[in-house]
Amino acid sequence: MEKEFNGRDLKLGQIQDGNSDYTRYHITYKSGDLTISGIMNIPKGIPPEDGWPVLFLNHGHIDTSVYTNGRGLRREQDYLARQGFAVLHSDYRNHTQSDKDPNTETDVRLGYVEDVINAVMAVKNSDISSLSKERFGMLGHSMGGGISQAVMVVRPDLVDAIVLYAPVSSDVVDSYNRWTLRNSSNAEKIRSAHGSPEENPEFWKNMSPRTFFDRVKTPIIIFHGTADESCDIEWSRETRELLLAAGKRVELVEYPGQYHEFGATFDDFMKRSSDFFKNNLK
Known part of the structure; x- marks a missing residue:
């Protein structure tokens, strides 16, 4: 995925909520030619000299319907903002108020990355002085x-630390077999564009973050429940x-004993x- 990334025009919109610790804003920003929506929690009080550290x-x-x-x-957004982090949660393209990209599924959701x-x-x-730029x-x-695994190999220097929470496999073929094949229409579009994993293994290898783990520079911590019914814990063990x-x-x-979304261990x-x-x- 060799391309230039020109994210820009971050705008804080309407205040959605607030409490004694942070303010929650509706946001938009530009991703290529698309406008993407999201939310941002910004702590109250005096920020550090270089601005609040930002978590994505x-x-x-x-x-999407x-x-x-x-x-x-939402729980994670709240907790981390109360710890003194600005929190940005992107809606991604094709979600809610974000612009639409008809090729997202065919492109194996690379647009989300x-x-x-x-x-x-x-x-x-951005010129928002309360946010750290580093x-x-x-x-x-x-x-x-x-998505986070893809980020850490496409732009290894982009962030300083990554938390993977009950993540999908670092081999995209596992996701293809688990979910894509359930949607025959999407599966056929992807096969027509790229071939199946059996027909075009090189494409699927190049789409898998694990192929490029030698590029990773970021410290990583993975959290996974042994009873996860959606994403196999073996995927995280392999990663x-x-x-x-x-x-x-x-x-x-x-x-x-924890499932895909943590309860007692949250x-x-x-x-x-x-x-x-x-x-x-x-």
């Missing part, structure tokens, strides 16, 4: 974990082993994630 949260798959602005990871990278670039290029972290859940084999900094935290997950970001966003 990447949500998992939610049907029911998705609403900022949906997914572009939108997330451009969200970071939009902060870097201290960035990223958290991705499920499909958003796959950890491949990253270790490539000489990268990675840790896997397994939560026995507070521990959030504290560890917050501490991880605080230790690496310096």
Whole structure:
């Protein structure tokens, strides 16, 4: 995915909510020629000299017909903003108020990766003085974990730390077999454009983050429940082993009995994630 990323025109819109710790804004920014919507939680009080460190949260798959602005990871958005992080949650293209891209599914959702990278670039290029232009972290859940894995190999220097929360496999063929084949229309479009994994293994290899783990520069921590009914914990175990084999900094935290969205271990997950970001966003 060799291309220029020109994220820009980050705009804080209507205030959606607020409390004693942060203000929640509707936002828009430009990703290529598209306008992307999202939300941003910005802490109250006096920011550090270089601005609040910024975390980019990447949500998992939610049907675009029911998705609403900022949906997914609401608990995480709240917790992390209360810890002194500005939190930007992109809606991605084709979701709610974002512009539409008819090729997103055929392009194996690479557009979502572009939108997330451009969200970071939009902060870097913004004139919002309360936001740091250098201290960035990223958290991705499920499909958003796959997006985060793509980011860490496409733009290895983009962020300082990455949290993967019950992520999809680092081999996109696993996602193809698990979900794409269930939608015969999308599967046929993808096969027509790129071939199936059996017909065109080189394409699918090049779409898989694990192929390029040698490029990773970011410390990574993975959290996964052993009872995850959506994303197999074996996927995260394999990802950890491949990253270790490539000489990268990675840790896997397994939560026995936890499902795709954490319940009893949520507070521990959030504290560890917050501490991880605080230790690496310096």
